Amino acid sequence: MLMPEANKKAEHYVGVDLGGTKIYAGVFRPSLELLGTARLSTKAERAPGEVINRIARAVTDAIDECDLSIDRIKAVGVGAPGAVDAQTGSVIFAPNLKWKNIPLKKELEERLGVPVFIENDANIQMIGIYECELESKPRHVVGIFIGTGIGGAIIINREMYSGINHAAGEIGHMVIKVGGPKCGCGNNGCFEALASRTAIFREIQAAVKGGEKTVLTEMLGKDLEDLRSRHIRKALRQGDELVQRVMDRAAEYTGIAVANLMNLLNPEVVVLGGGLIEALGELVVPDIVKTARAHALRGTAEGIQIQASVLGDRAGILGGAVIARRGTK
C-alpha cells in the first residue's frame, strides 16, 4: 500500500546553479542522489524580480520532473555568480546579472515557502566537489572552474574562504600576462581573457578570419557561429593543427595559473572543473598538470595533487543540495 502523500516527509533538497545565461536546478535525495533536473534560460536582461521568478520556476519544474511536490522539499540551495553574503542571503554584486544588493534568499523563500540558502557559484561547485568527490577531505584546496568565464574557490582549513568582502577566489581575474588581451572586467591579460572557453573560441574565430584552415569550418561553416566544446573535442581528435595550437596555449596559461596558486597557497589539492574541463578533460588536463609542475617552485609542488573533477556541471546543483542540507540539519 502506498503511503498517503500527506504523511511523507519533506526530506529532499533542491540545488540551483544560477548562471548568466541559464538556470539549472536538481532535486536530490537526503543521500545526495540526483533524482531529476530542469533547465531554464536566465533572461538576465529582465528585472531581478523576473529572474527570481524564473529561479522559482526552475525549482518547481525540477520537482515536478521527479513527480514530487514542493511539500516534499526540505530546503533549497542556490549558487549565484558574483559576491554573495551567505549569512544575510544577499547577492551583493553580480556583474553578469547586473544585480546589486538583491535579497535573493528572502525573495525566493517568499515564492517557494521553504528555507533557501545561497552561496557564490564557484564556491558552491567547490562545496559539491569537496563533499562528494574529495574523500580524503584535504585541508587546503583551490578549485578552478573553466567555462564561459573562469571562476575560483578556496578552501582553507577545511572551510570555504571568502575574504572580508565575500569576494575572494577571483582566480579568473588574476593578471598573468600584463598587456595581454582585454578582459570583460576592463583589465588586460587576466587568466579568463586567455584561457576561458570564450577566449579560446575568440582566438579560433580570429585565426579563421585571418585565413587559417581548420576542420571546424567543414563542421560549422565559415563563421563558426555554433561552435561548442564538443566541436573542439572532435577537431583535436582529428589532429586539427589550429585547434591543437590554440588549446596547447590555453593549457599552458592554465598550467601557469595553477602554478601561481601552488606557489601562493601551497594547497593539498588543486581541482579543475567547469564545462570546458568536463568536455575536454583528458585531452587538456595532462598538459595543464605538466606545465603547472614545471612552473611551481622546487619544494613547493611536492605532495600537491592536481585533479580534474568528474562531476561536470552537476557540481553546482550538488553543492546547492549540500548547503541546503547543512542549513537545515
Next chain:
Amino acid sequence: MLMPEANKKAEHYVGVDLGGTKIYAGVFRPSLELLGTARLSTKAERAPGEVINRIARAVTDAIDECDLSIDRIKAVGVGAPGAVDAQTGSVIFAPNLKWKNIPLKKELEERLGVPVFIENDANIQMIGIYECELESKPRHVVGIFIGTGIGGAIIINREMYSGINHAAGEIGHMVIKVGGPKCGCGNNGCFEALASRTAIFREIQAAVKGGEKTVLTEMLGKDLEDLRSRHIRKALRQGDELVQRVMDRAAEYTGIAVANLMNLLNPEVVVLGGGLIEALGELVVPDIVKTARAHALRGTAEGIQIQASVLGDRAGILGGAVIARRGTK
C-alpha cells in the same frame, strides 16, 4: 645599589634576520624595545655549519653591543629564507643558502644554550609588522616584501598561513607577464623578475648600456657598479627621466600584483615592506595603490587598506623577538 648580575633575570629576546648576503641580529626588551643590533655577512658559500656559527656570532655580538651577556637572553627567534618547518625547527629548503633539511633550531640551541625558534623570513617580517604596527589586528592580511627579491606572507583568520609544505606566500614567483624577463627560479615573467630591486637595477643598467642618459652616471660612473636604492631616490627627486620611467613601470607591476592578491584573497590589509619600500616609500607607494585599486574587481577593493610598513628592515628582527617571546611564554 646595582643588583648583582647573577640575580638578574633572563628576560630579553634576540631576533635574527638570516638573509642570503647578511645576518642581522637585534636584542629586545620584553616590551619589544630594541636595545642594540649587530650585522655580519652570511658567507652563504661556506658549509651550513659555518653559517650557523656566524648566526651564533651575530647573536653574541648584538648582546655584547648592549653590554649584556647570554644569560640575560630568554630566547632567540630566527627568520630564514625558504621553506621552514617552524614545528620541527628545520629549514626544509633554502635555495639562496643551498640548504636542504638543516636542523637550524637544534644546531643554534647547541651553540647558544638558549631556546631558539625559527620561521620563514617573510613570515617573520609579517609577524613583526602584525604585532607592532597593525593595531586593529585585521583578520586577513597579505604582506609583500620588496628588496633584492620579493617575498610574501599571508595571514588568514589572524594566523600565519603556510600551506601544506610550509611554502605558501611565494608572491614573488607569481607569474604576471607570461613571456617576460627570466627569473632566478627558472620561469619567465615572475613578479620578482619585474619589480624587485635586482630587476629595477638591471633595467637601468641595460638602458645606460644602450646609450640612455641619467643623472646616475654622474653620481656613480658609467657602469653604475655601486648603485643603491638611495641613488634611485636622489635621481627621482632630481626628475631623472630614465629612472622615473623604470620606477613607474615597476610600480605598475607591483600594483597589478597587489590587485591579483586583492582579487584572490580579499584581505583586510595589504602591507608593503622590505628595503625598496623603506628607501623609496612615499615616492612609489601612491602609484602602486592607484594601480592596485584600478585593477581590483569592482566590489572587491572596498574596505581593503593598502599601506606601507614603517618598520623597514627592523620588521625581521622584531618578528624574531616576537616568536621568541611567544615560544617561551
